[in-house]
Amino acid sequence: MKVYNTLTRRKDELVPIEEGKIRLYACGPTVYNFIHIGNARPLCIFDVLRRYLEWRGYEVKFVQNFTDIDDKIIRKANEEGVTYQEIAERYIAEFWTDAKGLGVRPATIHPKATENIDMIIEIIETLVNKGCAYVASNGDVYFRPRHFDGYGKLSHQPIDELESGARIAVEELKEDPLDFALWKASKPGEPSWPSPFSDGRPGWHIECSAMARRFLGETIDIHGGGQDLIFPHHENEIAQSECCNGVPFAHYWMHNGYINVDNKKMSKSLNNFFTVRDVAKEFGYEPIRFFLISSSYRSPINYNTEIIQQGIGALDRLYNCKNAMAFALSNAAEGAADEAFLRQVEARRNQFIEAMDDDLNTADGIAALFELVKDINVMLASGTAAKETILAGKKLFDELTDVLGFCYERQSSGADDEEIEALIAARTTARKEKNWAEADRIRDELKARNIVLEDTPQGVKWHRG
Numbered sequence: 001m002k003v004y005n006t007l008t009r010r011k012d013e014l015v016p017i018e019e020g021k022i023r024l025y026a027c028g029p030t031v032y033n034f035i036h037i038g039n040a041r042p043l044c045i046f047d048v049l050r051r052y053l054e055w056r057g058y059e060v061k062f063v064q065n066f067t068d069i070d071d072k073i074i075r076k077a078n079e080e081g082v083t084y085q086e087i088a089e090r091y092i093a094e095f096w097t098d099a100k101g102l103g104v105r106p107a108t109i110h111p112k113a114t115e116n117i118d119m120i121i122e123i124i125e126t127l128v129n130k131g132c133a134y135v136a137s138n139g140d141v142y143f144r145p146r147h148f149d150g151y152g153k154l155s156h157q158p159i160d161e162l163e164s165g166a167r168i169a170v171e172e173l174k175e176d177p178l179d180f181a182l183w184k185a186s187k188p189g190e191p192s193w194p195s196p197f198s199d200g201r202p203g204w205h206i207e208c209s210a211m212a213r214r215f216l217g218e219t220i221d222i223h224g225g226g227q228d229l230i231f232p233h234h235e236n237e238i239a240q241s242e243c244c245n246g247v248p249f250a251h252y253w254m255h256n257g258y259i260n261v262d263n264k265k266m267s268k269s270l271n272n273f274f275t276v277r278d279v280a281k282e283f284g285y286e287p288i289r290f291f292l293i294s295s296s297y298r299s300p301i302n303y304n305t306e307i308i309q310q311g312i313g314a315l316d317r318l319y320n321c322k323n324a325m326a327f328a329l330s331n332a333a334e335g336a337a338d339e340a341f342l343r344q345v346e347a348r349r350n351q352f353i354e355a356m357d358d359d360l361n362t363a364d365g366i367a368a369l370f371e372l373v374k375d376i377n378v379m380l381a382s383g384t385a386a387k388e389t390i391l392a393g394k395k396l397f398d399e400l401t402d403v404l405g406f407c408y409e410r411q412s413s414g415a416d417d418e419e420i421e422a423l424i425a426a427r428t429t430a431r432k433e434k435n436w437a438e439a440d441r442i443r444d445e446l447k448a449r450n451i452v453l454e455d456t457p458q459g460v461k462w463h464r465g
Contacts, residue, residue: 001013001014001056001356001357002014002357002358002359003222003252003254003359003360004254004298004359005251005252005253005254006154006230006253006254006255007153007154007250007252007253009156011358011359012252014221014222014252015251016058016221017219017220017221017251020057020058020059021058021059021060021061022053022058022059022060022061022221022222023061023063023216023217023220023221023222024046024049024050024053024060024061024062024063024220024221024222024223024224025062025063025064025208025211025212025216025220025222025223025224025250026042026046026062026063026064026107026223026224026225027042027064027065027208027224027225027226027229027233028064028065028066028067028110029066029067029091029095030067030070030072030073031066031067031068031073031087031088031090031091031092031095032070032072032073032075032076032087032088032091033076033091033275034091034094034098034275034276034277035094035095035098035275035276036266036273036274036275036276037259037266037274037275037276037279037288037292037303038226038258038259038266039276040098040102040276040288040292041226041256041257041259041292041297041301042224042225042226042256043099043102043104044102044103044104044289044292044293044405045224045256045292045293045297045360045362046062046064046224046254047103047104047105047405048293048360048362048403048404048405049222049224049254049360050062050105050107051105051402051403051404051405052356052360052403055399055402055403056353060108061108061109061215061216062107062108062109063107063108063109063110063111063211063212063215063216064107064109064110065110065111065112065113065207065208065211066088066092066095066110066111066112066113067113067204067207068084068085068088068092068112068113068114069084069088069113069114069191069201069202070204073087073088074190074191078189083191084191088112088114094277097277098276098277098280098285101276101280101285101409102276102285102286102288102289102405103285103286103289103405103406103408103409104405109215111211111214111215113202113207113211116207116210116211116214117193117202119210119211119213119214120183120202120206120207120210121183121195121196122210123206123209123210123213123240123241123244124141124182124183124195124197124206125196126244127143127182127240127243127244128141128197130243130244131144131147132144132147132148132240132243132244133182133240134175135197135198136173136174137173138173138185138198139183139185139197139198139199139200140173140181140183140184140185140197140198140200141181141182141183141197142173142174142175142179142180142181142182143179143180143181143182143236143239143240143243144175144176144179145159145162145176145178145179145180145236145239146159146176146178147243148239148242148243150238150239150242151235151239152235153238154230154231154234154235154238154253155230155231155235157231159178162178162231162232162235180203180205180232180236181203182202182203182205182206182240183195183197183198183200183201183202183203183206184200184201184202184203185197185198185199185200186198186199186200186201204233205232205233205236205237205240206240208233208237209237209240209241209244209249212237212241212249212250213241213245218241218245218247218249219245219247219248219249219250219251220249220250220251221250221251221252222250222251222252222253222254223237223249223250223252223253223254224253224254224255224256225255225256226255226256226258227255227256227257227258228258229255230253230255234253237249238250254297254360255298256297256298257296257297257298257299257300257301258300258301259300259301259302259303260300260301260302260303261273261274261302261303261304262302262303262304263302266303274303276288279308283305283308283309283312284312284409285409286315286406286408286409286410287308287311287312287315288308289405289406290311290314290315290406291303291307291308291311293362293366293404293405294311294314294362294363294366295362295363296359296361296362296363297360297362298359314370315406315407317370317373318369318373318401318406318407319407319410319463320454320463321373321376321377321397322397322401322407322463323461323462323463324376324377324380324461325376325380325390325393325394325397327459327461327462328380328385328390329387329390329391329394330421331459332385332386332387332390333386333387334386334387334388335386335387335388335389336386336388337386337388337389337391337392338379338385338386338389341375341379341385341389341392341393342389342392344375345372345375345392345393345396348368348369348371348372348375348396349396351364351368351371352365352368352369352400352403355367355368356403362404365400365403365404366404368400369397369400369401369404369406372393372396372397372400373397375393376393376397379393410463420446420451420462423442423445423446424442424446424453424460424462426438426442427439427442427443427446427460428460430442446462451463
């Protein structure tokens with residue numbers, strides 16, 4: 001597999017530090033509000049990466065953090081007259097609601113910044129002792145980027161061009177405008193932790209270095225996040241981690257592109273800012289996931305309702321195929337699998353792998369899945385496929401939809417399936433006997449239970465709407 005490495009600006013062969021194992025870290029949310037569709041893109045992208053690596057046989061240790069102490073969290077807590085913990089825990093719970101809705105599997109570990117203060121302080125002490133950081137007169141601690149020769153290697157900008165950017169505050173306490181905070185001395189009314197420097201709290205960048213080191217080691221395989229994190233967040237992570245540990249921080253850096261809304265940058269000021277929760281109320285969660293991974297993860301994508309509707313149509317095709325296979329299997333005869341169809345299935349498997357091995361090309365991976373759907377539909381239309389033939393198609397269909405995280409939102413089976421099958425059989429009998437009133441009554445009952453019927457040459461097929 002090759003992945004585009006922001007560090008090298010090329011597609012690099014993925015060679016793990018330890019054979020057969022991948023250490024993956026992806027930056028998680030700052031928990032002060034509901035996640036928006038921009039936040040959801042890396043959630044879904046790195047979920048697919050993790051699923052694909054595991055499908056290919058890797059053991060993946062995946063760490064995704066929660067930033068549970070931050071200026072925005074403190075500000076919201078003060079506005080509501082509650083503690084920062086109440087705000088953080090509330091929106092962690094809301095995050096899990098949306099993540100589950102999007103079909104995102106929990107990471108191996110979801111550490112919180114406030115649970116790793118000891119490691120944060122340990123790293124800062126090391127950096128101060130090495131002269132890479134200093135304690136300011138008020139108890140703040142700042143990192144000296146100019147003491148790290150590699151500063152700017154991720155964003156590919158000379159250090160002088162990084163000075164005094166929009167996100168770099170120029171303060172009198174700093175030796176240099178480029179210096180960034182590792183530790184912030186507490187202000188009145190703010191939460192704080194004791195440290196050798198001052199009672200205070202960690203800066204934003206240091207928490208990821210601490211949690212990656214604690215749970216994955218000093219060098220990790222892949223670090224991921226949104227494109228907006230390249231500078232300063234990930235650039236600063238590299239600097240502080242490599243100065244502290246003396247070894248490379250991450251071998252591969254993967255960054256997803258931005259989301260635009262109707263071809264404009266998503267922002268609250270333009271009133272085109274959409275939370276996942278709000279979009280899901282109108283369309284469901286699964287169409288959001290389909291939209292977020294249907295294009296190359298590195299490319300910007302444009303959100304609008306038409307694209308979501310197109311995703312719903314594509315998902316309908318997947319569910320129809322899934323339900324058609326279930327129906328066909330219930331009526332199929334035993335017999336040897338069709339060799340020509342088995343070759344088609346293997347070709348689709350290879351097509352999918354070729355796409356995903358090329359920098360997680362989910363667009364072409366989805367195309368391979370739909371080619372498989374077409375093959376299955378043709379096979380089922382013959383009405384003569386043996387059970388083993390159908391099972392071969394179903395096996396790969398289930399594998400590929402599982403890797404991509406599709407076909408999880410609509411229920412296609414349940415405890416009352418036998419009752420539904422019996423009602424459908426009774427409706428079929430009623431129609432044969434020209435008892436149209438009874439057939440219509442059963443149809444209306446099934447419709448009320450959200451059961452969709454399709455009369456086909458192979459018989460009646462059904463699925464839940």
